[in-house]
Amino acid sequence: MEWLVATMIGLLIGCGICLLLRSRSFPVVLGLLLLSYGVNLFVFAAGGLHVDQPPLIASGPPYADPLPQALVLTAIVIGFAMTAFVLMLALRALSELGSDRVDERQGDEES
Amino acid sequence: MNAPSLPLPLLLPLALGALLLIGARLPLSVQRFIGLLGTLCVLAAALDLLALTAQGDVLATAIGGWPPPLGIVLVCDRLSALMLTLTGLLGTAALLYASGGLDASGRHFHALFQFQLFGLVGTFLTGDLFNLFVFFEVLLIASYGLLMHGGGPARTRAALHYVVLNLVGSSLFLLGAALIYAATGTLNLADLAVRLGQLTPADARLAGAGGLLLFTVFALKAALPPLHAWMVPAYAAASAPVAALFAILTKVGLYAMLRLLSLVPDTGSGSGFAGSTTWLLTGAAVLTITAGSLGALASTRLGTMIGYLVMLSMGTLLAGIAPGTAQGLAAALYYLVHTTLITAGLFMLADLVANGRAQGDRLIIGDPPRDARILAPLFLLGAIAIAGLPPLSGFLGKAWILIAVQDLAATGPAVWPWIWAAVLGSSFVVLLGVSRAGVLLLWRRRGSASRQGSAANAVACRSGLARPALVGTSALLAASPLLMMFAGPLTSFTLATARQTLDNGEYVAAVAGLVPRTSAVNEEGAHR
Numbered sequence: 001m002e003w004l005v006a007t008m009i010g011l012l013i014g015c016g017i018c019l020l021l022r023s024r025s026f027p028v029v030l031g032l033l034l035l036s037y038g039v040n041l042f043v044f045a046a047g048g049l050h051v052d053q054p055p056l057i058a059s060g061p062p063y064a065d066p067l068p069q070a071l072v073l074t075a076i077v078i079g080f081a082m083t084a085f086v087l088m089l090a091l092r093a094l095s096e097l098g099s100d101r102v103d104e105r106q107g108d109e110e111s
Numbered sequence: 112m113n114a115p116s117l118p119l120p121l122l123l124p125l126a127l128g129a130l131l132l133i134g135a136r137l138p139l140s141v142q143r144f145i146g147l148l149g150t151l152c153v154l155a156a157a158l159d160l161l162a163l164t165a166q167g168d169v170l171a172t173a174i175g176g177w178p179p180p181l182g183i184v185l186v187c188d189r190l191s192a193l194m195l196t197l198t199g200l201l202g203t204a205a206l207l208y209a210s211g212g213l214d215a216s217g218r219h220f221h222a223l224f225q226f227q228l229f230g231l232v233g234t235f236l237t238g239d240l241f242n243l244f245v246f247f248e249v250l251l252i253a254s255y256g257l258l259m260h261g262g263g264p265a266r267t268r269a270a271l272h273y274v275v276l277n278l279v280g281s282s283l284f285l286l287g288a289a290l291i292y293a294a295t296g297t298l299n300l301a302d303l304a305v306r307l308g309q310l311t312p313a314d315a316r317l318a319g320a321g322g323l324l325l326f327t328v329f330a331l332k333a334a335l336p337p338l339h340a341w342m343v344p345a346y347a348a349a350s351a352p353v354a355a356l357f358a359i360l361t362k363v364g365l366y367a368m369l370r371l372l373s374l375v376p377d378t379g380s381g382s383g384f385a386g387s388t389t390w391l392l393t394g395a396a397v398l399t400i401t402a403g404s405l406g407a408l409a410s411t412r413l414g415t416m417i418g419y420l421v422m423l424s425m426g427t428l429l430a431g432i433a434p435g436t437a438q439g440l441a442a443a444l445y446y447l448v449h450t451t452l453i454t455a456g457l458f459m460l461a462d463l464v465a466n467g468r469a470q471g472d473r474l475i476i477g478d479p480p481r482d483a484r485i486l487a488p489l490f491l492l493g494a495i496a497i498a499g500l501p502p503l504s505g506f507l508g509k510a511w512i513l514i515a516v517q518d519l520a521a522t523g524p525a526v527w528p529w530i531w532a533a534v535l536g537s538s539f540v541v542l543l544g545v546s547r548a549g550v551l552l553l554w555r556r557r558g559s560a561s562r563q564g565s566a567a568n569a570v571a572c573r574s575g576l577a578r579p580a581l582v583g584t585s586a587l588l589a590a591s592p593l594l595m596m597f598a599g600p601l602t603s604f605t606l607a608t609a610r611q612t613l614d615n616g617e618y619v620a621a622v623a624g625l626v627p628r629t630s631a632v633n634e635e636g637a638h639r
Contacts, residue, residue, distance in 0.1 A: 020275075020279065025271065028275055032275065032278050032279070032282075035279070035282045036278075036282055039282045039285045039286055039289075040285075042285075042286060042289050043285055043286075043288075043289040045289075046289035046290070046292045046293040047292070047293070048293075067181065067292070067298075068289070068292065071241055071288075071289075071292075071298075074241070074245060075244075075285055078245070078248045078281075079281075081252070082248070082252070082278055082281070085252065085255060085274065086274050086275065086278060089255075089259075089267070089270060089271055089274055090271065092267055093267045093268065093271050096263075096264050096267045097264055097267060097268060102271060102272070102275070
């Protein structure tokens with residue numbers, strides 16, 4: 001299972017970074033999304049991988065570490081909000097700058 | 112020392128921000144009143160914490176009564192109180208400036224401003240690595256909104272880069288925090304300080320990788336090259352009070368870096384950080400100083416130039432921190448107060464100059480702005496302070512940093528020639544840059560057709576000086592002579608702060624004091 005989880009995390013983060021390096025805003029947003037999925041899985045795995053163990057300390061000795069699960073919940077919520085924001089921003093940039101290239105430069109920087 | 116009133120500066124901006132969000136249709140004067148009230152409350156609470164911690168006590172409180180290391184703790188030592196006071200001062204001045212009319216150019220300015228304060232206060236008070244991440248996100252999302260305030264293509268473009276880079280930074284932050292958790296089983300800073308010293312070599316390497324990832328993230332926030340590209344366009348595009356408030360955002364990165372470094376267990380060398388850390392920080396400092404001063408010299412706008420000066424000051428601060436000695440850190444903290452207030456004041460001054468001039472803040476010969484008689488002395492004051500000329504506080508801070516790094520020469524790595532060259536060279540370059548800017552903006556006027564030009568100027572510029580804006584700007588710039596006059600008590604305070612920060616014993620003891628004696632859950636904090 002460790003092998004599978006590690007491969008998935010690596011795949012997600014690798015694809016995310018690959019998409020982030022594109023020059024259009026939509027792939028960049030998708031890249032951020034994949035990156036945050038990969039990172040969330042990584043945080044989840046930080047407490048060690050367990051099968052058939054509840055993340056509840058009160059339930060007795062065989063339990064999964066509950067803290068990373070609580071952390072990843074927070075991280076998912078924050079990541080969701082941030083993705084929504086960057087999506088709106090990309091749309092606004094598309095309408096205001098007339099292009100979805102992230103490195104778009106217009107002639108207003110002349111002195 | 113337990114302090115139940117510790118969450119107060121955190122909750123007030125949150126409550127007022129939510130109130131302002133609901134009351135977005137309230138008249139602007141009411142919003143301004145509520146906003147100023149909130150900011151003054153933060154300032155008052157910060158001053159209170161400053162007084163409480165001045166004797167060396169570390170205040171700590173566990174939110175909801177949940178004991179550390181699993182519960183959320185707020186901790187306030189001298190360093191936190193100092194940063195909070197700085198936030199309060201800067202926030203008050205920026206809000207005063209915005210109340211001159213800039214807050215009318217978009218919606219929700221005051222609500223976002225309160226949330227920004229909430230995030231800043233939280234970052235300085237939190238005693239937990241994950242909550243540091245959460246408060247980073249809070250202050251970042253407020254800063255995205257503030258940066259976009261007023262709209263326009265330039266802001267949108269700068270904001271897109273700023274947001275994407277910071278989101279990548281957030282992902283790296285989570286990776287780093289997860290690595291540290293995997294290695295140590297805790298995210299509580301005080302707990303980390305204890306456990307980092309007891310790791311097996313394999314776990315220590317894992318934690319080290321996490322620490323370096325976090326260092327990268329904080330370097331991104333602090334705009335250290337090569338991670339600085341987002342910073343200058345964003346700061347130059349933001350409206351003046353927002354850019355002024357952002358002057359402390361880069362220092363947040365530095366503060367987090369300092370907290371992280373103070374956790375690293377003492378290897379017994381007795382002369383600050385380990386040699387490799389010193390070299391890493393020195394390299395970053397020299398690189399930042401070089402890039403910042405070259406950028407400042409090459410700028411074609413005053414706003415851009417001040418953005419590069421902010422970056423340059425980050426380098427100078429790192430140079431003071433690099434040796435890891437109390438003297439160096441104390442000098443850097445003194446310089447931090449100085450540079451935050453002065454660069455913020457200069458951002459506002461640049462906006463005042465741009466408003467009074469047909470050419471904006473572009474560094475070309477045009478007509479001097481209206482009210483140049485008021486603006487020129489202020490610019491002179493700011494220029495002397497930021498370049499580090501005697502007799503103002505910039506000189507004192509830089510001189511102290513130089514002396515402090517030289518003291519290290521006997522015991523630690525010989526980094527001082529690098530730092531001396533960078534700091535002294537950059538002072539000269541900055542002096543060149545700001546005097547050129549001052550001459551072009553405020554002194555020389557176009558020779559021919561000057562009458563026609565000044566008529567056009569009078570039409571083109573928006574309005575006269577708004578009084579709150581002028582008060583805010585001069586208050587910030589007046590900080591430099593004040594910092595000089597009260598240098599005695601201030602330097603002894605920063606020295607005490609530096610000693611407390613580097614020796615994390617009191618911090619750990621304060622958080623450990625929150626743990627109830629009979630707690631079975633805590634004994635199981637180690638997860639494996």
